[in-house]
Amino acid sequence: MSKQINVALIGNPNTGKTSVFNALTGLNQKVGNYPGITVEKKEGICKLPRGVKAHIIDLPGTYSLNASSLDENLVIELLLNKNDKDFPDVAVVVSDVENLKRNLLLFTQIKDLEIPTILVINMADRMAYKGISLDIACLENELKTKIALVSTRKNQGIEKLRELISDYRKLSVEPCLNASEIDPEYFNSLREAFPNQLLYKLWLVITQDVNFGDIQRQESDTLEDFKTKTKIDLKRLQQKETIKRYQFINNTLKKGQTIDLSTAKDLRIRFDRILTHKVWGYLIFFFILLLIFQAIYDWSAIPMDFIDSTFASLSEWSKQTLPQGQFTNLIAEGIIPGLGGIVIFIPQIAFLFLFIAVLEESGYMSRVVFLMDRIMRRFGLSGKSVVPLMSGTACAIPAIMATRNIESWKERLITILVTPFTTCSARLPVYLIIIALVIPEGRFLGLISYQALTLMLLYLIGFGAALGSAYLLHKTLNIKSRSFFVVEMPNYKLPLFKNVLITVVEKTKAFVFGAGKIILAISIVLWFLASYGPGEHFNNAENIVTEQYATENLTEEELQQHIASYKLEHSYIGITGQAIEPLIQPLGYDWKIGIAIVSSFAAREVFVGTLATIYSVGSDEEETIKNRMAGEVNPVLGTPLFNFASGISLMLFYAFAMQCMSTLAIVKRETNSWKWPILQLVTMSSFAYLVALAAFQILK
Amino acid sequence: MEITLANLKRGQKGIIKDVSSLHIPLKLLEMGCLPGNAVELVQVAPFADPMYLNINGSHLAIRKETAVHILINIAHE
Numbered sequence: 022m023s024k025q026i027n028v029a030l031i032g033n034p035n036t037g038k039t040s041v042f043n044a045l046t047g048l049n050q051k052v053g054n055y056p057g058i059t060v061e062k063k064e065g066i067c068k069l070p071r072g073v074k075a076h077i078i079d080l081p082g083t084y085s086l087n088a089s090s091l092d093e094n095l096v097i098e099l100l101l102n103k104n105d106k107d108f109p110d111v112a113v114v115v116s117d118v119e120n121l122k123r124n125l126l127l128f129t130q131i132k133d134l135e136i137p138t139i140l141v142i143n144m145a146d147r148m149a150y151k152g153i154s155l156d157i158a159c160l161e162n163e164l165k166t167k168i169a170l171v172s173t174r175k176n177q178g179i180e181k182l183r184e185l186i187s188d189y190r191k192l193s194v195e196p197c198l199n200a201s202e203i204d205p206e207y208f209n210s211l212r213e214a215f216p217n218q219l220l221y222k223l224w225l226v227i228t229q230d231v232n233f234g235d236i237q238r239q240e241s242d243t244l245e246d247f248k249t250k251t252k253i254d255l256k257r258l259q260q261k262e263t264i265k266r267y268q269f270i271n272n273t274l275k276k277g278q279t280i281d282l283s284t285a286k287d288l289r290i291r292f293d294r295i296l297t298h299k300v301w302g303y304l305i306f307f308f309i310l311l312l313i314f315q316a317i318y319d320w321s322a323i324p325m326d327f328i329d330s331t332f333a334s335l336s337e338w339s340k341q342t343l344p345q346g347q348f349t350n351l352i353a354e355g356i357i358p359g360l361g362g363i364v365i366f367i368p369q370i371a372f373l374f375l376f377i378a379v380l381e382e383s384g385y386m387s388r389v390v391f392l393m394d395r396i397m398r399r400f401g402l403s404g405k406s407v408v409p410l411m412s413g414t415a416c417a418i419p420a421i422m423a424t425r426n427i428e429s430w431k432e433r434l435i436t437i438l439v440t441p442f443t444t445c446s447a448r449l450p451v452y453l454i455i456i457a458l459v460i461p462e463g464r465f466l467g468l469i470s471y472q473a474l475t476l477m478l479l480y481l482i483g484f485g486a487a488l489g490s491a492y493l494l495h496k497t498l499n500i501k502s503r504s505f506f507v508v509e510m511p512n513y514k515l516p517l518f519k520n521v522l523i524t525v526v527e528k529t530k531a532f533v534f535g536a537g538k539i540i541l542a543i544s545i546v547l548w549f550l551a552s553y554g555p556g557e558h559f560n561n562a563e564n565i566v567t568e569q570y571a572t573e574n575l576t577e578e579e580l581q582q583h584i585a586s587y588k589l590e591h592s593y594i595g596i597t598g599q600a601i602e603p604l605i606q607p608l609g610y611d612w613k614i615g616i617a618i619v620s621s622f623a624a625r626e627v628f629v630g631t632l633a634t635i636y637s638v639g640s641d642e643e644e645t646i647k648n649r650m651a652g653e654v655n656p657v658l659g660t661p662l663f664n665f666a667s668g669i670s671l672m673l674f675y676a677f678a679m680q681c682m683s684t685l686a687i688v689k690r691e692t693n694s695w696k697w698p699i700l701q702l703v704t705m706s707s708f709a710y711l712v713a714l715a716a717f718q719i720l721k
Numbered sequence: 722m723e724i725t726l727a728n729l730k731r732g733q734k735g736i737i738k739d740v741s742s743l744h745i746p747l748k749l750l751e752m753g754c755l756p757g758n759a760v761e762l763v764q765v766a767p768f769a770d771p772m773y774l775n776i777n778g779s780h781l782a783i784r785k786e787t788a789v790h791i792l793i794n795i796a797h798e
């Protein structure tokens with residue numbers, strides 16, 4: 022057989038669908054102990070016994086086939102559309118052994134769609150701990166399905182699941198209960214009107230506004246006639262349906278599941294007495310945040326200095342060893358310093374990702390949602406907005422995607438709009454290098470260093486800006502949407518070392534390579550623009566400068582320096598930079614910083630690399646990036662270019678400015694309109710300019 | 722004694738008696754918030770909002786504005 026079979030992984034949030042997906046396909050999609058980690062469809066290939074190949078589709082979690090948020094819609098639209106190329110030949114419903122009762126609700130709904138269905142009961146390793154035992158044969162019989170008892174953590178049951186998938190033709194497609202009994206008369210008339218359509222599917226289309234899938238247009242017009250019941254009647258029927266399903270499930274579990282409460286343990290409640298406590302909960306949360314800043318700042322200082330000096334030596338070394346010429350200059354002055362400007366930040370970025378991964382994998386995130394909901398609501402956000410805002414400290418792009426599980430459209434839109442204010446990892450390089458240059462060393466009360474404190478303040482400013490603008494949007498946006506909130510509190514889990522490691526490595530890699538590609542391109546372009554220039558001033562720089570300083574007694578070295586900087590000023594980049602200089606001079610920057618800011622609009626993290634490339638063109642000494650920046654002098658004031666006033670101004674500019682093309686593109690996609698990303702770009706950037714201007718003028 | 726879920730005290734248990742279909746989203750019903758099921762208030766945030774509940778074995782948090790539409794019978798200790 023040549024055709025691949027489509028296998029869809031469906032189930033409640035946080036039951037381990039992605040873990041099963043990874044086990045089947047060998048891929049490394051993101052796993053986490055928070056409902057709503059997966060928000061888009063992910064695909065992979067799995068080899069089955071007897072040479073069959075399966076196309077596995079991982080889907081966002083959903084509590085039922087009645088969708089209430091965007092990520093859930095995706096699942097329903099796929100299951101209702103037989104013509105979709107991904108329409109499953111077999112549905113694998115993944116359930117959590119600890120929440121079987123609730124998980125089976127979705128299972129019974131999917132059975133009603135008459136798709137061949139396999140039930141995975143995951144987290145089998147937790148059964149002994151919870152005192153659960155199962156009669157699999159009995160459950161298979163009652164539920165009219167095949168069951169695989171799986172533990173992805175212990176790697177058990179995956180082989181069995183492969184077997185079951187490859188034998189999918191033997192699966193029964195009979196529903197396990199008759200839901201139409203809730204209103205026989207109504208359902209009979211429906212059946213008579215559409216003899217060719219599945220009853221349950223019609224019911225789903227009538228009760229909610231999903232895309233119609235393969236139900237023909239004219240049919241759906243006729244369907245309108247069947248919306249004879251009022252909304253409230255329909256809702257009562259849905260409630261009746263849900264009760265009926267639970268009755269069936271309760272009866273089934275009575276036969277097939279025994280729970281020995283005397284051996285069951287529940288640490289969750291005991292932990293939550295403290296971790297979600299009115300006082301302790303907030304204190305602990307604050308302490309965790311403090312720890313993260315300390316780690317990012319202090320613990321990574323040593324590897325950072327090491328990398329910085331290594332790259333400086335590398336640049337020097339390549340100049341010495343490679344044959345002299347323009348190509349060597351390009352490598353030594355353009356590419357190596359540019360890349361160094363990225364690599365130097367690996368330790369911090371990795372620490373940041375590590376903490377976020379641990380918070381997500383432990384189950385703590387839901388507790389933060391709980392603690393923050395009331396406060397966030399004042400600003401027009403939801404407790405669930407905390408997750409995007411916190412993971413936005415890594416990168417705004419996945420953070421904006423993570424808003425998909427916020428039910429209310431207004432709360433979701435506001436979250437999307439303000440998330441780019443959170444201090445993402447791309448801003449970190451800019452902050453770190455400038456803090457190191459302009460904030461004195463020493464410790465506040467002997468505890469936390471001033472530099473770490475500054476960094477923490479910058480993060481707070483980011484969150485503050487997010488909340489403030491959320492409040493404004495909340496008051497001005499006139500969008501009616503029902504706000505409703507429910508969040509699950511999953512069991513605490515010891516973070517799986519492998520999962521955390523994979524997340525950290527994958528994300529760090531993505532950061533370095535993503536930024537690396539851009540910086541490589543930009544540093545090559547910059548190097549050319551800085552090494553060549555038009556006309557007399559650039560090409561005849563030696564003579565002009567020598568003449569200019571003829572009366573002064575300069576050493577050869579000083580003369581060379583003057584020539585190099587004269588050349589740079591009259592290179593293509595110098596000319597461009599000086600054209601924009603009037604605009605940024607009031608902020609305390611020179612044209613080189615201006616160029617770095619302009620290239621930052623491609624991605625912020627290239628700021629340091631850009632400066633490193635500009636500074637190293639024409640310079641012969643082995644220098645770290647930091648020392649080079651410290652040596653720059655403001656052409657107007659004659660003071661160090663990076664001083665307290667200009668440094669603060671620059672950091673504030675980066676804190677507020679919308680300088681990320683990819684984020685704008687994602688916002689366009691998630692809001693389906695150019696209006697919102699343009700609003701972000703214009704307001705955030707002009708606000709940034711004004712704040713930076715004010716800061717420099719006040720502090721200088 | 723019959724009260725709304727919003728009046729439950731921390732650590733108290735009860736049985737859900739009625740949910741107002743008009744105000745309670747289907748999703749919550751599907752998560753087990755149905756008449757006849759047991760409910761316990763595990764923890765409350767400041768101002769008793771949101772409320773962290775154990776409904777029928779599911780641990781979840783809802784806002785007070787939702788909880789007022791759920792009627793319960795308090796279990797006698």
Ligand SMILES: Nc1nc2c(ncn2[C@@H]2O[C@H](COP(=O)(O)OP(=O)(O)OP(=O)(O)O)[C@@H](O)[C@H]2O)c(=O)[nH]1
Nearest residue numbers: 034035036037038039040053054057058059082173
């Ligand atoms: N103890 C145990 N934990 C597991 C097992 N499988 C998955 N987990 C954990 O369960 C949590 C959820 O796993 P995911 O695979 O992200 O679940 P999901 O269903 O894809 O979640 P969403 O995408 O948010 O709907 C993670 O913390 C996993 O480490 C298992 O077999 N045993």
Ligand SMILES: [Mg+2]
Nearest residue numbers: 038039058059
């Ligand atoms: Mg997932």
